[in-house]
Each structure stands twice: as structure tokens, then as C-alpha cells.
Amino acid sequence: MVNRFRSDLQVCSFCKRTQEEVNRLIAGPDQVFICDECVDLCRDILEEDSPSPITPELHLNRLPSPKEIYEKLNEWVVGQDRAKKVLSVAVYNHYKRINRRIHHSDDAVELQKSNIMLIGPTGCGKTLLAQTLARVLDVPFCIADATALTEAGYVGEDVENILLRLIQAADYDVQRAEQGIIYIDEIDKVARKTGDSPSITRD
Known part of the structure; x- marks a missing residue:
């Protein structure tokens, strides 16, 4: 029988089990010890108390239906009913593609981005x-002006700056930024007409 009152016997300061009753006993300052089982218990408690990080997989699992998206749009936007219906379905399908890519990363089917x-x-x-x-x-969400956007970045705003602004909008959470929306405005102003001479100032 083990003598728990031996002066040379080290015990866990939390559960009071001896070094002979646990797999490992970790020593701290001032003769404080903690066993491996108490470490595991503390880790489980901290994981339960800490908020779960927002990951793309968790976020996409609560994706609203097209009807719910349409109803939410109605709360903020008056009119444009056809546009809201089309957008609701298109956005829902877009994020369903992302969801499939996450859950079926080894799938041979390749889905193009929309x-x-x-x-x-x-x-x-x-x-x-x-x-x-x-x-x-x-x-x-971030907005980019197409008239100031260039492919190479020599004139106007670099494409990478747009991505940086999206990451900033996501509080530097890259996984959230991967789900974000980049809205490119005034894109019609940089569309070239057939027969126009190429520009040497913009890409």
C-alpha cells in the first residue's frame, strides 16, 4: 500500500493523486505539481468556454434559403423585385458551390467560380x-472602382490592394475573406469598343 504521507512522495496539487497513480506529474514553482489527467481536464474546460472560431464550413452550414435572402432584401431595398429574386437564387447557388468544395475536396468534379x-x-x-x-x-464586403483598377498595378490601384481591403473588412481573418464579396463598380466605363486603339496608360 502506498503511503500518501511520505515526505518524498510528490502528489498533484489539484486532484491529490500521487506520482505512482498517474502517467506523468509536471512540476511547477514552489513545489506545485499537476498530473496529465488534470491537464487534459483543464484543456477540455477551456475549449468549452472559449468561443468557436468562425470558419467557412460552420458559416455555410447556416446559409439562408433563397426565400429567406429575398425576404431580408425586402427589409432594406424597396422595389427591384425581379433583381432581388434573381440575386437570391444566384447567391444561394454560389455559396452552395463553396460548401461542396469544402466538404468534397477530394471530388473529381471541378466547379467553376461564379x-x-x-x-x-x-x-x-x-x-x-x-x-x-x-x-x-x-x-x-468591399467596393472597388474599375476606373482606378489596373491589372499590372503601374497606373491606378493594384488588384492586390482590393484583396487587402477585403481582408481588412474581415478583420484580417483570411478564411472569412475567402467568403467575402468584392463589388467592382463603374466597370462599363473601362469596357473597350471594337476598333478602339489600345490604351498605353491602363491595362
């Missing part, structure tokens, strides 16, 4: 719709 083009006169609510979608889905 983009949405909003066309309409100034002031009809294109930017508001995009901003509201980001709010409804709780994803980062």
Missing part, C-alpha cells in the same frame, strides 16, 4: 443590393 453582373442606370440600387447581400449573409 460572378454576378448587375446592370442598370445610376441610382437604381445596384450597390445597395450588393451591400445588403453581404449584410444578410454576414460576409466581408
Whole structure:
């Protein structure tokens, strides 16, 4: 029988088990000890108390349906019913693709990324719709001006700066930024017409 009162016997300061009753006993300052089982218990308690990080997989599992997205858009945007319905379905399908890519990373099927083009006169609510979608889905959002955007970055704003702004909008959480929305405005102003001479100032 083990003598628990031996002066040379080390015991865990938390559960009072001896070094002979546990796998490992870790020594601290001032003759304080903790056993491996108490360490595991403390880790479990801390994991339960700490908030769960927002990951793309967890976020996409609570993706609202097209009907729910449409109803949320109605709370913020008046009119443009057809645009709101089309956007609700398109955005839902887009994030379903992302969800499939996460859960089926070893799948041989390759799904292309999707983009949405909003066309309409100034002031009809294109930017508001995009901003509201980001709010409804709780994803980062940033706006880029196509007239200041260049491919190489020699003139105007570099493409990488747009990505940086999206990451900043996600509080530097890269995983959240991967789900974010980049809204490129005024893209029609940089569209080239057939027969136009190439520009030497913009890409």
C-alpha cells in the first residue's frame, strides 16, 4: 500500500493523486505539481468556454434559403423585385458551390467560380443590393472602382490592394475573406469598343 504521507512522495496539487497513480506529474514553482489527467481536464474546460472560431464550413452550414435572402432584401431595398429574386437564387447557388468544395475536396468534379453582373442606370440600387447581400449573409464586403483598377498595378490601384481591403473588412481573418464579396463598380466605363486603339496608360 502506498503511503500518501511520505515526505518524498510528490502528489498533484489539484486532484491529490500521487506520482505512482498517474502517467506523468509536471512540476511547477514552489513545489506545485499537476498530473496529465488534470491537464487534459483543464484543456477540455477551456475549449468549452472559449468561443468557436468562425470558419467557412460552420458559416455555410447556416446559409439562408433563397426565400429567406429575398425576404431580408425586402427589409432594406424597396422595389427591384425581379433583381432581388434573381440575386437570391444566384447567391444561394454560389455559396452552395463553396460548401461542396469544402466538404468534397477530394471530388473529381471541378466547379467553376461564379460572378454576378448587375446592370442598370445610376441610382437604381445596384450597390445597395450588393451591400445588403453581404449584410444578410454576414460576409466581408468591399467596393472597388474599375476606373482606378489596373491589372499590372503601374497606373491606378493594384488588384492586390482590393484583396487587402477585403481582408481588412474581415478583420484580417483570411478564411472569412475567402467568403467575402468584392463589388467592382463603374466597370462599363473601362469596357473597350471594337476598333478602339489600345490604351498605353491602363491595362
